[in-house]
Amino acid sequence: MSPTLLGYGDLAIAALLIVLNAALSLWLDLGLTRTVLVAAARAVVQLLLVGLVLRTVFALASPLLIGAVLLVMLLSASYEIASRQERRFAGFWAYGIGAATTMLATVLVTAFALAGTLRPDPWYAPQVLVPLAGIILGNVMNGVSVSLNAFNTAVVRERPAIEARLALGADRYAALKPCSAARCAAA
Amino acid sequence: MLEARSLRRLHLGPVGFTLEAGECVSVSGKSGAGKSLLLRMVADLDPHDGDVTLDGAPCSAMAAPAWRRMVTYVAADAGWWDDRVAAHFAPDIDLAALLPQVGIPPDAVAWPVARLSTGERQRLALLRALRPANRVLLLDEPTSGLDPANSVLVEALLRARLAAGTAILMVTHDSEQAARMASHHLEVRDGELRELAR
Numbered sequence: 001m002s003p004t005l006l007g008y009g010d011l012a013i014a015a016l017l018i019v020l021n022a023a024l025s026l027w028l029d030l031g032l033t034r035t036v037l038v039a040a041a042r043a044v045v046q047l048l049l050v051g052l053v054l055r056t057v058f059a060l061a062s063p064l065l066i067g068a069v070l071l072v073m074l075l076s077a078s079y080e081i082a083s084r085q086e087r088r089f090a091g092f093w094a095y096g097i098g099a100a101t102t103m104l105a106t107v108l109v110t111a112f113a114l115a116g117t118l119r120p121d122p123w124y125a126p127q128v129l130v131p132l133a134g135i136i137l138g139n140v141m142n143g144v145s146v147s148l149n150a151f152n153t154a155v156v157r158e159r160p161a162i163e164a165r166l167a168l169g170a171d172r173y174a175a176l177k178p179c180s181a182a183r184c185a186a187a
Numbered sequence: 188m189l190e191a192r193s194l195r196r197l198h199l200g201p202v203g204f205t206l207e208a209g210e211c212v213s214v215s216g217k218s219g220a221g222k223s224l225l226l227r228m229v230a231d232l233d234p235h236d237g238d239v240t241l242d243g244a245p246c247s248a249m250a251a252p253a254w255r256r257m258v259t260y261v262a263a264d265a266g267w268w269d270d271r272v273a274a275h276f277a278p279d280i281d282l283a284a285l286l287p288q289v290g291i292p293p294d295a296v297a298w299p300v301a302r303l304s305t306g307e308r309q310r311l312a313l314l315r316a317l318r319p320a321n322r323v324l325l326l327d328e329p330t331s332g333l334d335p336a337n338s339v340l341v342e343a344l345l346r347a348r349l350a351a352g353t354a355i356l357m358v359t360h361d362s363e364q365a366a367r368m369a370s371h372h373l374e375v376r377d378g379e380l381r382e383l384a385r
Contacts, residue, residue: 160266167230167265168316169256178268 193237202380213365216375230260265312
């Protein structure tokens, strides 16, 4: 895989888009100008720091260090999922449910991509593994947080129906049927 | 038959009481005193301290669905999990024949739930809870939204269950109804359960 190099010109185009957004906000009086600019500045600083860390990780190519980076990515995704929930599970599962599903899906899909299509050498080559896991993790994180939020909202909304079934002796799976995919989609 | 000991949740308890087969006991008390809380603890719907036994078998040693099929709670404003009335009833019962017992026309079998009035919902929620397995019914204001004629129908239905040996614990604000139906009267006040002498 040959790396794609971005020049200063490309970065300038990306920066221009943000300035364009800020200008739109000013023009339409959306009150987002400051937020957009601050977020952009933060993103630049964060990406520079991430770049510094990744340069070291790529240079050392130590499996342990790469594992640590992936773990931090997974943990921050799990935290982000929990913080996107309007209603959370109680106790450990507030974070546990997001962390467990994210970890399972990301590890499985990344392993399939590594073993099936990309086959880098060594298999943990950070130039492949870290961006690949990052892309998959981003998608998984969005999917998990949206569906978990829809489920939790549906459980709260359907509370009387769920309780009615429980009171009549239904088990939890039958009682949660109204919150299954079909009705969640409408949430 | 049913014995509740040291039940406690939030501001209610510890409280205890007993119910015999075929007996109706009324529960009164101000709004927010904890009447529904009491019924929900007996049905094992909320986390609580203490335990309830049915013929000596403790609720805590039984799977919750099995317990709730025998000790069944009917909320004052029960929920509906399907758009159609018939979907809330077991397929083995002849619903059209049962509906007139609570003053609802037989063709309501085919109605959507959205067409039901408050009083019709209340009667259907009760009818839906009456299953051969129930030994104890925990009824939260079963006739609060009903006109006198329909209240009479519901009381007759409940009397038939009492005669068949079902025990009933009934929250009611209607002291005349309590006097008609119940042999003992309990009041929830200041977190305690007291027996009222009438």
